[in-house]
Amino acid sequence: MATPGVLRLLETLADGTVEEFSPVINEEGEVSYPDVEQHLDANDPDAYSVLESLARRDILYREFREKAYVCPECGRDGMRYTTVCAECGSQNTIEQELYKHVECGCLAPEEQFRVGEGEYACPDCQLAVRPEQMEVLQQHVCQTCGESAAGSVGALRCRECLSVCEPHKAIEWVLYSYGFEQYGRQWLTTQLSARQALAEMLDERGFTVEVDAYIRNDSTETPVHLYGEDDLLGDRVIGAVHERPEQEDVERLHTAAAAVDARSVLVSTSGTVTKQAEELAQNHDIGLLSYQQDGSLEREYTTATRTEHSSSMLQRLTSSVRRQLN
Ligand SMILES: [Zn+2]
Ligand SMILES: [Zn+2]
Ligand SMILES: [Zn+2]
Incomplete structure (x- = not known):
C-alpha cells in the first residue's frame, strides 16, 4: 500500500529534493521526520511507521545514525x-x-x-x-x-535546563536515516507510471483528470491517487494504484468514492490482488485493472490468499526506537 502522501514523499527522494529522511528531536523530546511529515495526510500512519514499512519492503534502506539521550525534565536532547x-x-x-x-x-x-x-x-x-x-x-x-x-x-x-540525572532515567532514542534503495526507485517509477496510464485512459474517455487530488466533502478532505470528472455526463471516477491491493485499500477507495457518489477503479501494479480485496471490490462494484510491463492497463489479474509481511512489521514496530532504560 502506498497512499498519495507516501508517493509524494518518495517523489522528493526521486527528484533529489531530499537526499535522505533524517531524524530530528523536537521540542517535546520526541523523534520526528519533518521531511516526511510535511507530505503525509492526516489519515496516514505516523512518519516512523511509514518509513519502517517502506524499509521492510526494501523500498528504503535504513541506516543507524546515533543514539540520543533526552532530558527527562525538559525534553531536550544532547545530554x-x-x-x-x-x-x-x-x-x-x-x-x-x-x-x-x-x-x-x-x-x-x-x-x-x-x-x-x-x-x-x-x-x-x-x-x-x-x-x-x-x-x-x-x-x-x-x-x-x-x-x-x-x-x-x-x-x-542536560545542556538546556542543567538538571543532572542518573543515566537510566534519561530517554534513549536510537536514530535512523532512510533513503532510496535501487529497487525503491524502480518501484516508485512503476507506481507513478501506472497512475499516469490510468490518468491517460480516463483523459481519452473525456474525463478531466487530477492526480494526487483531494476529495472535499462536508468537513472532510480525503486524499486520492486520482480523480476524474466528466462535467457533461456528471460522471465522477476515483482511481487508486497499489502494488498489491489489499482489503483496506479497497475499503478506503470505496469510502472516498461513496462520499461523492463516484465510480472507482483500482489498479494493481503487480498484477495480483488479495482474495479478500477481490471479494470486497466485487461487492462494492469497483473495477480492478492490472498494470502491464508494456505500460497498458488490462482487466486480467491474479488473486492471492496470503497477506505478506504483516508479522515482521509488527516485530519491527515493537522493537521500537523509543526505549526507557529502566
Ligand atoms: Zn533538561
Ligand atoms: Zn557530595
Ligand atoms: Zn589516626
Missing part, C-alpha cells in the same frame, strides 16, 4: 556525560591523592598529615605516624559535602 558525588549528587568532585592512617582510618590530604620535614601526625587521632603506617589512595573528593570515594558515579547533565 552530556558527567560524574557526581554518590552522597549529595554534586558534580563538583575532584580526583585527588589522599593519605590514610591505616590504624584509625582517617583520610586526609598529605599536608594535613605533615607536621615537619619527613614527620607526620594523624590529624584525627593525633598519633605520630610513620610513612609505612599510611596508605596513599586516589579518591574522588566532593567539594560540596566532603565525601570521598574510590570510584566516580556516572550521570547525564
